[in-house]
Amino acid sequence: MTIAHDETFAINRARWDEVVAIHVASPFYRVKEFLAGEDILLPIERAEIGDIAGKSLVHLQCHFGLDTLALARRGATVTGLDFSSNAIAAAREIATRAGIDARFVEGNLYDAPNLIAERFDRAYVSWGAIGWLPDIKGWARVVAEMLKPGGELYLLEGHPFALALDQPDRETGGTGPLRPTFNYFGGGAPLVFEEDTTYTGEATKLANTKTHVFSHGIGEILSALLEAGLSLTYFKEHDSVAWSLWGMMLEGPDRMYRLPEGHPNLPVSFSLKARKV
Ligand SMILES: C[S@@+](CC[C@H](N)C(=O)[O-])C[C@H]1O[C@@H](n2cnc3c(N)ncnc32)[C@H](O)[C@@H]1O
Numbered sequence: 001m002t003i004a005h006d007e008t009f010a011i012n013r014a015r016w017d018e019v020v021a022i023h024v025a026s027p028f029y030r031v032k033e034f035l036a037g038e039d040i041l042l043p044i045e046r047a048e049i050g051d052i053a054g055k056s057l058v059h060l061q062c063h064f065g066l067d068t069l070a071l072a073r074r075g076a077t078v079t080g081l082d083f084s085s086n087a088i089a090a091a092r093e094i095a096t097r098a099g100i101d102a103r104f105v106e107g108n109l110y111d112a113p114n115l116i117a118e119r120f121d122r123a124y125v126s127w128g129a130i131g132w133l134p135d136i137k138g139w140a141r142v143v144a145e146m147l148k149p150g151g152e153l154y155l156l157e158g159h160p161f162a163l164a165l166d167q168p169d170r171e172t173g174g175t176g177p178l179r180p181t182f183n184y185f186g187g188g189a190p191l192v193f194e195e196d197t198t199y200t201g202e203a204t205k206l207a208n209t210k211t212h213v214f215s216h217g218i219g220e221i222l223s224a225l226l227e228a229g230l231s232l233t234y235f236k237e238h239d240s241v242a243w244s245l246w247g248m249m250l251e252g253p254d255r256m257y258r259l260p261e262g263h264p265n266l267p268v269s270f271s272l273k274a275r276k277v
Contacts, residue, residue: 008190008212009108010172012132013210019198020086024094028200034066035098041070042242043254045126045156048234048271055121058146060112062127064089065104071075071124072100079120081112085149091225110138113145123147126156127242131163136216138185139226147276153230156271158241160184160217165266167246178246178266186216199204199243218270231249237267 023029035041041049041223045067053075062080072078080102082088088106095102107115110133114243123143133139145154166181182191190212196205216224217265241249241257245268249257259266 008134009083009206009212011177011212014209015206016063016082016084016145017206017259018206019200020084020090022198022202023200023203024064024090026200026202029064029066034229035094036056036071039070039073041045042127042256044238044240044256044269045154046270048156048236048273049074049124049154049237052122053236054120056118057122057124058112058116058118058120059124059138059168060109061125061132062091062104063087065094065102067098068104068123069098069102071097072102076122077101079105079118081105081107081116082183083108092212100246108177109142110135111152112142116146119145121148121151123151123153125153127213128158128180130155130157130216131213134190134212134214136166136214136220137224137227140221140230143274144276145223147230149276151276152233152274153274154271155221155274158243158245159237159267160215160221162268163215163243165246167248169247175248183200183215184217186214186220188215190214197233222272224275225272229277231277232272232274234271235272236271238269238271239265239267241268261271 012159030040055076057076057078059080062068062082065080068080088104091104123146164182164184165178169176193210193211196209219224240258242256251257
């Protein structure tokens, strides 16, 4: 990675390190419920991941490992990787408290093939991961390298079309129409955001307010995976997403966020599976 990317990683890592304690304590993530035995995976991944019992699985950008541990409870042998040392420390602690055998590795996504010698039956990437990565082709090459031949990626993400839109009046209630606000296609400079609170809704003010985020269009993501030697076996667009993209979104009883009734429907997330040939 270039120096510019190193700066991006340092800015983003500081932010992620700071939010871990807030997220672990937040009702958004449901750590307490997980420790009490609840299945905290959301309905889309629950319906789509299939049978992973007995499979080796690497969860890339695993945050503090709650989803990783939920996948372990389904019988997979799991390894989570994240570049936030606070996230990895929290993941190890929660694994111990839950009595779940899991491996957590601290490191940059782009270094994963060197940091982890094992190759896996499954790679798992979900909800708010690839937007932190400047180079989507490099990401796809890492995914391909981490898989055994015949191994499969499951990716579940915010939809890049939706991520290009914003409700300009979101801070004041969010009743206004969605407008194209951010680039859809990637490849350029990062979008620089300044936000002093995190997405889980707590009021805690953050010291690390700045983040660098990258757009990746659907075609760019698919082409990157195909070029890296994976073949697409599944692709679906969804009308619900794991976090509130805009003030007008409503949370359902299934913890998913949707546009209000009567609003033209739009894809707000997508999922895919791709197999290493
Ligand atoms: C929104 S979280 C991942 C989503 C996960 N489903 C969750 O919410 O539990 C994004 C994660 O990506 C990690 N991350 C961002 N850039 C990274 C990089 N270059 N290498 C490794 N991890 C990275 C952050 O530390 C953070 O834990």
